[in-house]
Amino acid sequence: MDYRMESSENLRNKCAACFRQFNRIEHLVEHMRTSYHSVHEPLCGICNKHCRSFESLREHLIGPLPKQECKNIFNVRGCKFCLAILDGPNARRIHQERCQLSSTGLIGRFANLGFRDNLTMDGYTREPQVVALACKMVGGGSDGSLDLCGRVCIIDERENIIFHTYVKPQIPITNYRYETTGFRPEYLKDAMPLRQVQKKIQDFLCNGEPMWKIRPRSGRARILVGHGLDHDLDRLQVEYPAIMIRDTAKYPPLMKTSKLSNSLKYLTQAYLGYDIQTGIQDPYDDCVATMRLYNRMRSQAHRREDFPLASDPQNRNNFASRRQNELERMTPEEMLALSRSDYYCWCLD
Numbered sequence: 001m002d003y004r005m006e007s008s009e010n011l012r013n014k015c016a017a018c019f020r021q022f023n024r025i026e027h028l029v030e031h032m033r034t035s036y037h038s039v040h041e042p043l044c045g046i047c048n049k050h051c052r053s054f055e056s057l058r059e060h061l062i063g064p065l066p067k068q069e070c071k072n073i074f075n076v077r078g079c080k081f082c083l084a085i086l087d088g089p090n091a092r093r094i095h096q097e098r099c100q101l102s103s104t105g106l107i108g109r110f111a112n113l114g115f116r117d118n119l120t121m122d123g124y125t126r127e128p129q130v131v132a133l134a135c136k137m138v139g140g141g142s143d144g145s146l147d148l149c150g151r152v153c154i155i156d157e158r159e160n161i162i163f164h165t166y167v168k169p170q171i172p173i174t175n176y177r178y179e180t181t182g183f184r185p186e187y188l189k190d191a192m193p194l195r196q197v198q199k200k201i202q203d204f205l206c207n208g209e210p211m212w213k214i215r216p217r218s219g220r221a222r223i224l225v226g227h228g229l230d231h232d233l234d235r236l237q238v239e240y241p242a243i244m245i246r247d248t249a250k251y252p253p254l255m256k257t258s259k260l261s262n263s264l265k266y267l268t269q270a271y272l273g274y275d276i277q278t279g280i281q282d283p284y285d286d287c288v289a290t291m292r293l294y295n296r297m298r299s300q301a302h303r304r305e306d307f308p309l310a311s312d313p314q315n316r317n318n319f320a321s322r323r324q325n326e327l328e329r330m331t332p333e334e335m336l337a338l339s340r341s342d343y344y345c346w347c348l349d
Ligand SMILES: [Zn+2]
Pocket: 015, 016, 017, 018, 019, 020, 031, 035, 037
């Protein structure tokens, strides 16, 4: 086999999404059956490579082992926050100023002082459909290591505070964790009992919809944004269906290449360009950061498809039912066109 034939053979076995090369076509077919490449994956704006996460796209563009051609262009006109490629250095400068969302600063500090309770249902039957929630935990148990919700905040899409309060746990607080929570024993006097907080939040989220009836996009129940919400909801004793939850700790494009969660502090620094969780932490700042990350992910301009998910019944047979030799005759691009995402992309909201 001469060199030219070999390289064109390899090209035929190259994944059209992640560009991995396979020696044999059957290995590429196997790869396509299990990779769930889709239009919803983060894309390199230069070579169009699909990446599993923004972190792997960042590695592809910046390092430690970047693709050199892409790195060179990115250095001149790439946005270091959202990783988009702009027309030139000037366009990049203007874009980056808007893309870097500055810290809430003062507003956060005001929130720190106040107690706010606008969890009235009637004023909010239509809006807001999307809310963000965050808690700060104090310690319970004999060694103070048991997390108890000490503060909770809920904001709407425009970053307005809907609910913000200290919480009185059902068991004694043994460690106030003052350095991070700012919680002092005397605040317990005005804190809202957990049972009452739980009921208010539960009712507010469901918004009059019975839990068993909650469906995405059809009812009145709200989309809930947050970071590590399983833990927050567990500590609040609030139950909420997974289909309504948008968790920045569990959204594949925002996770590490190792498939572990990034911290909210890291995500805010890397994608929004400012610091949170320094010193005493206000759950309002966490709400704002998750809401901004959510909005950025939701506004991704991905191609619309009628059935975007691999789990949609219409896609069940894209790979499974096709005969191996039928797939082997397809081009890599044709196979990619059949492939669908294995996670729910927030651009679909
Ligand atoms: Zn691939």
